[in-house]
Amino acid sequence: MARVVFDGVTKVYPGAVIAVEDLTLEVADAEFLILVGPSGCGKSTALRMVAGLERISEGTITIGDRVVNDVPPKDRDIAMVFQNYALYPHMTVERNLGFGLRRRRTPRDDVRQRVDEVSRMLGLDELLRRRPGQLSGGQRQRVAMGRALVREPEVFLLDEPLSNLDAKLRVQMRSELKRLHDRIGVTTIYVTHDQVEAITLGERIAVLSEGVLQQVGPPQDVYDHPANVFVAGFIGSPPMNLLRGRATGGRITVGEVELVDPQVPEGEVLVGIRPEGLRPVGEDHAGPVFEVCVDVVEPLGDEVLVHGSIEGPVADVRSRAEDEALLADDEGDRARVTLRLPPEERPKPGSRLRAAIAQHTVRLFDPATGLAIRPR
Amino acid sequence: MSAVTEAPVVLARPDPRSLPGETGMVERPRRRFMPFDPWHLFLAPLAVVMLLPLMWMVVTSLETQAQTFHFPPILWPGTLRFENFANVIRESEFGTWFWNTTVVTVTIVLSNLVLCTLAAYAFARIRFLGRGVIYFVLLATLMVPLQVVLIPTFLIVKDLGLLDRLGALIVPHLASVFGIFMLTQFFRTLPIELEEAARIDGASRLSILVRIVVPLSLPALATLAVIQFMWTWNEFLWPLVTILTNQSAFTLQLGLATFQGAHQSQWHFVAAANIMSMVPILVLFLLAQRYFVRGIATQGLKG
Numbered sequence: 001m002a003r004v005v006f007d008g009v010t011k012v013y014p015g016a017v018i019a020v021e022d023l024t025l026e027v028a029d030a031e032f033l034i035l036v037g038p039s040g041c042g043k044s045t046a047l048r049m050v051a052g053l054e055r056i057s058e059g060t061i062t063i064g065d066r067v068v069n070d071v072p073p074k075d076r077d078i079a080m081v082f083q084n085y086a087l088y089p090h091m092t093v094e095r096n097l098g099f100g101l102r103r104r105r106t107p108r109d110d111v112r113q114r115v116d117e118v119s120r121m122l123g124l125d126e127l128l129r130r131r132p133g134q135l136s137g138g139q140r141q142r143v144a145m146g147r148a149l150v151r152e153p154e155v156f157l158l159d160e161p162l163s164n165l166d167a168k169l170r171v172q173m174r175s176e177l178k179r180l181h182d183r184i185g186v187t188t189i190y191v192t193h194d195q196v197e198a199i200t201l202g203e204r205i206a207v208l209s210e211g212v213l214q215q216v217g218p219p220q221d222v223y224d225h226p227a228n229v230f231v232a233g234f235i236g237s238p239p240m241n242l243l244r245g246r247a248t249g250g251r252i253t254v255g256e257v258e259l260v261d262p263q264v265p266e267g268e269v270l271v272g273i274r275p276e277g278l279r280p281v282g283e284d285h286a287g288p289v290f291e292v293c294v295d296v297v298e299p300l301g302d303e304v305l306v307h308g309s310i311e312g313p314v315a316d317v318r319s320r321a322e323d324e325a326l327l328a329d330d331e332g333d334r335a336r337v338t339l340r341l342p343p344e345e346r347p348k349p350g351s352r353l354r355a356a357i358a359q360h361t362v363r364l365f366d367p368a369t370g371l372a373i374r375p376r
Numbered sequence: 377m378s379a380v381t382e383a384p385v386v387l388a389r390p391d392p393r394s395l396p397g398e399t400g401m402v403e404r405p406r407r408r409f410m411p412f413d414p415w416h417l418f419l420a421p422l423a424v425v426m427l428l429p430l431m432w433m434v435v436t437s438l439e440t441q442a443q444t445f446h447f448p449p450i451l452w453p454g455t456l457r458f459e460n461f462a463n464v465i466r467e468s469e470f471g472t473w474f475w476n477t478t479v480v481t482v483t484i485v486l487s488n489l490v491l492c493t494l495a496a497y498a499f500a501r502i503r504f505l506g507r508g509v510i511y512f513v514l515l516a517t518l519m520v521p522l523q524v525v526l527i528p529t530f531l532i533v534k535d536l537g538l539l540d541r542l543g544a545l546i547v548p549h550l551a552s553v554f555g556i557f558m559l560t561q562f563f564r565t566l567p568i569e570l571e572e573a574a575r576i577d578g579a580s581r582l583s584i585l586v587r588i589v590v591p592l593s594l595p596a597l598a599t600l601a602v603i604q605f606m607w608t609w610n611e612f613l614w615p616l617v618t619i620l621t622n623q624s625a626f627t628l629q630l631g632l633a634t635f636q637g638a639h640q641s642q643w644h645f646v647a648a649a650n651i652m653s654m655v656p657i658l659v660l661f662l663l664a665q666r667y668f669v670r671g672i673a674t675q676g677l678k679g
């Protein structure tokens with residue numbers, strides 16, 4: 001078992017394209033860390049640098065006690081599962097599983113024993129004589145996992161391993177992966193663009209955007225206390241509602257609503273409220289309330305998503321272009337919001353709804369930098 | 377070139393999949409007058425025209441010498457003289473020619489498979505200084521006609537002391553630019569992840585080439601083998617130039633030419649020997665054709 005440390009790791013591709021910038025991150029021994037971010041954020045590049053498939057432009061990567069910058073992939077004691085599985089199509093499942101061991105001149109009996117163990121563990125024993133072309137997607141995925149497991153590596157690298165499976169199988173494999181990790185306890189780095197996968201699987205998640213690490217922490221922490229506007233918009237589905245407000249004398253004005261926060265600095269702020277932080281209340285509710293004009297209602301069975309708009313000012317906020325895109329859409333002087341309601345609540349499209357704000361769920365961001373005000 | 381790149385001429389025929397509304401009128405299924413596609417009326421005679429020379433050769437190989445000069449040609453001789461084949465083998469050095477050609481062809485095909493694979497893999501996957509330039513220069517040599525390099529190559533072979541020996545036929549063709557080009561293009565289509573997975577699994581470059589790339593490239597390698605085999609087996613000009621006097625180094629094609637004299641040609645022997653010399657190519661083609669199908673390289677990917 002080993003820890004993996006990124007120390008100031010930068011990857012520059014020819015043409016001065018920066019894929020990963022100054023990444024510093026420690027993955028503890030036996031930890032399950034998720035690298036998550038939108039496509040092109042550098043997460044796969046970071047993983048491939050650990051594997052040794054990409055050269056490191058700057059900084060160091062340490063596996064265990066050894067800096068591996070110049071160590072070839074085969075000597076890093078890592079195993080990787082590729083997004084497209086990359087099974088050797090001309091070999092049977094058995095030979096696929098044993099390929100790595102045979103290349104390492106493991107005695108034949110040991111190879112057979114390891115292959116047997118792993119194929120039993122993953123339920124592949126019936127398929128050993130088949131070739132990848134004769135397997136279903138889920139079975140191929142399992143073989144790819146098995147090929148990595150069989151070598152008992154120090155570090156397990158997974159590059160979007162579930163993204164080619166259908167939704168049902170993905171959920172099933174997700175829990176299987178988690179169980180597997182609990183059982184073998186190998187340091188695992190898992191790359192995904194799917195934030196649901198990230199939240200459900202990881203012990204810690206690291207959010208990347210444009211090659212830069214945005215936040216690292218346990219999934220719930222990242223969800224509850226996003227470090228910046230990007231994380232607020234990326235983690236959570238539907239994303240956090242971000243509204244423009246103005247703070248004066250410990251009060252924040254968002255449209256017609258006033259929120260009390262004695263410590264807030266004066267000036268423009270971005271107010272972030274999770275969809276579940278807004279709940280419908282009656283006319284007699286005393287606290288701050290948004291008048292939501294309901295547009296679309298999406299019943300999802302276990303919950304109802306309500307998309308609507310509220311009275312909200314369109315302030316001229318300086319922020320990075322991508323953050324701008326995350327901000328609630330402004331239509332004239334109305335801002336779009338999403339509410340997550342229990343299944344029995346079914347407001348009609350076109351109706352009006354009074355939504356109270358759970359004040360403790362409100363997060364504030366600096367519109368100039370996008371950073372959280374008073375992060376935890 | 378334009379004739380090659382232009383789309384083939386297709387007779388106007390309503391597409392059965394097109395929707396009725398598309399042409400502005402309702403199309404009814406056409407009544408069929410014939411139990412076969414009308415195209416066959418054009419293609420079947422064409423096939424006969426293509427097969428005619430082959431048929432004529434077979435017929436000629438079974439005739440007497442007198443019959444071969446008859447005009448109009450006799451397309452169905454009364455008696456079939458199969459002894460022409462035996463006579464060719466008995467009265468000429470056919471066995472030697474066949475053996476020489478086999479040695480030359482098999483050596484060239486095998487060395488092409490090995491050398492072109494190595495070179496092509498380097499061009500396809502290894503980054504090295506000048507890769508693009510060298511590749512381009514190599515490709516450029518494909519544009520140089522044989523006549524231009526004939527004399528320089530002859531001089532090199534002469535300096536190597538190979539004239540009049542089988543080596544003269546083998547050495548200049550041990551590797552071919554065409555083979556390198558074809559395999560490079562094929563290797564580039566193989567999923568790189570397979571090789572990356574093998575690297576992580578601990579395979580060396582050579583091991584990746586032998587255990588992953590080559591098994592996945594059998595269709596391309598089989599194609600290259602057949603093409604190279606045909607070229608070498610049928611090569612006439614180069615042996616004619618380099619094998620000057622040594623009859624024991626004659627290839628089949630040189631040998632066949634000896635049946636045609638300045639004053640008299642033994643067409644029945646030419647035809648019989650030609651048919652026998654075609655057999656290996658036909659056999660190879662039948663053996664290799666099961667590889668001429670889509671490769672399996674992408675079957676280990678995705679779901």
